[in-house]
Amino acid sequence: MIDMSLYNNLQDEWKSLTDSDSSGAMDDLDWSFIHDQLRTPRASILFAELEETRELWRELLDMIELESYSERFITSAWTLKDLVAHITSWAVELRSQAEAAAQGQSFDYAIPYALSIVGPNEWNRIEVEKRRNLSLAELLQELNQQSVNLEDLVLELSEEELHAERRFAMAPNGDPSTRWKGTIGQIVLMKCSHERYHLDRIRQWHAAVRRIGPNSLPPRKPPLRKPK
């Protein structure tokens, strides 16, 4: 049994600590510091964003047995495993670009975006194809490792290194010679946003599947035939 008087003491102390009048919190409702930090988030913020994204993956894996949906089409072109391969490919690419940038390297390649479609369509297709032979578990493991490595990098770099503007390999306007200018901090946030977007989509897809029942799912992908 918990000692109630002790717990009550703890509650009283907590109340007095968080009481707005006595903590002075009500005198300090100025949150303008937020706008100063939005463009140049410090390392601890980037780390927390990465940790949260990893946590969202853990939650998804606890909630859904992804393996059983692995070969189901989640978009007109991709199965769930393909989508995870896509997310992993970006995690690898962004971590690798961040590391190269931190070492002062420049990029001798570009990832041009298709103008008619959001994202680098061709690059996405090739990268998913490269990971065709990996299992879902292997992909998820690789994805997690990329986040861990990026967390280490973020904690290692100085604030100046995190926020120095550089040219990265992405070419959002489709022209390989005009590449995106940004910071390692923005690369980290880009990775987190990208994963959260797809995590949301997977959750929505799974909720829809549960609503309509497994029989209404798009067909499984036929198994790959081994070349003779």
Add this chain to the structure above:
Amino acid sequence: MRDEISKNSPSPEQPILRARARGEVSCDVAFEEFYALYISIVRGWAIIGARREDADDICQDVWIIFYRRWCSWRFLPEMEADDARPILSFLYRTFRFSVEGYRRKALRKYELLDDVEAVSVSPVEEQLIRGIELNRCLEVARKLFSADEIDILLAKLSGISAREIAATLAITEAAVDHRFRNSVARLQKHIRARKSVT
């Protein structure tokens, strides 16, 4: 338990969330209301659950991350229950991630956690705390509890549900309850022992 925020008490978040979901208030106005509602709680977490020199920065981190997320908040049906506190839960999780970042960064700097602790509380400060705050249970808990135990205590005191705490710490609700009871029992034993010495 006396004064504990009841699991079924109406959440102060719901009117703000609903007004924002209906487009009646701007993102910034709603944010400001949450800031006023929870700034003292987040500050309390940082004071008790983090190294003193990191507390202000951690507090700021939590709000910066929340602001970024709030601008594109998804209003999920499970967050609409009258007693749901999705914002407090989000702030609590973010607080934990932020503390972990500072801890990891400090470990890199000092290599050993022992060194980190030695730097965070000087012997003089320790003596002062002993003298002034000997009977302050939260202060004793802060020094006695493990990071996870402090997390559970702060979450319980802030009215976060056992389900949310369990999900955040990736343990079962039963484990949350077990750890909480064990840590409070240890605190009780410790305080009694110190009182008998003094």
